Amino acid sequence: MKSRLCIKPLRKIVLGLVCIAIIAGCTGFESQGKVEADALAQHMQSLNGEAKILQSWQGDYPTAKINLLPDNQRENTVGFIGNTETFKAVWNAFKPEELLPVIDFNSNFVIFAKNTKFYNRIRIGKVNVTNGVADVLAMETMSAMPIEDKVAMSLVVIARQGITGIKSGDKIIQIN
Numbered sequence: 001m002k003s004r005l006c007i008k009p010l011r012k013i014v015l016g017l018v019c020i021a022i023i024a025g026c027t028g029f030e031s032q033g034k035v036e037a038d039a040l041a042q043h044m045q046s047l048n049g050e051a052k053i054l055q056s057w058q059g060d061y062p063t064a065k066i067n068l069l070p071d072n073q074r075e076n077t078v079g080f081i082g083n084t085e086t087f088k089a090v091w092n093a094f095k096p097e098e099l100l101p102v103i104d105f106n107s108n109f110v111i112f113a114k115n116t117k118f119y120n121r122i123r124i125g126k127v128n129v130t131n132g133v134a135d136v137l138a139m140e141t142m143s144a145m146p147i148e149d150k151v152a153m154s155l156v157v158i159a160r161q162g163i164t165g166i167k168s169g170d171k172i173i174q175i176n
Helices: 002-045 063-068 084-094
Strands: 049-051 055-062 078-081 108-114 122-130 133-140 150-159 165-168 171-174
Touching: 055 063, 055 084, 055 122, 063 084, 063 150, 078 084, 078 165, 108 122, 108 133, 122 150, 133 150
Parallel strands: 133 165
Antiparallel strands: 049 122, 055 150, 078 108, 108 150, 122 133, 165 171
C-alpha cells in the first residue's frame, strides 16, 4: 500500500513538469514569432535611409546600344533593370570582355546612371530611399565633350524589397 501512495504524488509531479514544459515551449514559439515580426518591422522602417550597394561597375556604354535599356528609360539619366534578359543584353554591350555577373532579380535589381548631355565619367556613390522611392546620388566629372559614340555609365545592384520607385529628374519610375 505504501508503494501505491508514493507513485501518485510522483505522477502528479511528473504531470506538472510536463505541463510546465509545454507552456514554456509555447511561450518560446510566441516569443520567436514576435522577434521575427519585430525584425521585419524594423527592416520595413529602415527603407527610409540608405540602400546598401551590393555590387558596382563603371565604364563606357556605346550609344548605338542605348536601345537595349528598358523602353521608357533610354533618355533618362537614371533608371533600372529588373530582369536577367535585359541585364544580359546591356552587360554584353557594357562589358563584353567580362563574364556576366550572377544577380538574383527576385531579390535585387540594377540601377544605372548615365550621361545624357555631355560625356562625363560617372559613379553612383549612394542610394537614399524615402517612402520607398530610391534617389540615386552620382558623382560626375565636368566636361564640355559632346556625346558621340559612347556615354559613361555606372551600374549598382541593390535589394528590391520595399522599393517602389526610382527618382529620375522630376519624375518617379515605378518598379513592378
